[in-house]
Amino acid sequence: xxxxxxxxxxxxxxxxxxxxxxxxxxxxxxxxxxxxxxxxxxxxxxxxxxxxxxxxxxxxxxxxxxxxxxxxxxxxxxxxxxxxxx
Numbered sequence: 815x816x817x818x819x820x821x822x823x824x825x826x827x828x829x830x831x832x833x834x835x836x837x838x839x840x841x842x843x844x845x846x847x848x849x850x851x852x853x854x855x856x857x858x859x860x861x862x863x864x865x866x867x868x869x870x871x872x873x874x875x876x877x878x879x880x881x882x883x884x885x886x887x888x889x890x891x892x893x894x895x896x897x898x899x900x
Contacts, residue, residue, distance in 0.1 A: 821855075832860050843872040866890050 821829055836851035847863050854860050864870060871886035878884070 839873050842876050845872050
């Protein structure tokens with residue numbers, strides 16, 4: 815894939831919103847990412863940070879807060895576990 819220059823217009827706006835959402839998830843869950851969310855430049859980068867599902871499951875548990883917890887594997891190691899567990 816070719817390297818692209820900086821994004822403009824709607825592409826840049828969506829990139830900024832994705833970074834804002836990642837920082838919001840990190841703030842709510844108090845769970846750091848493996849990489850800095852500010853370095854995300856496309857949907858693939860965002861997907862890589864969220865692909866194991868741990869941050870999303872923890873976010874659901876923080877938001878629900880009514881006793882009905884979503885069980886999840888906090889440290890999935892195998893790719894198949896990452897896909898199926900969370």
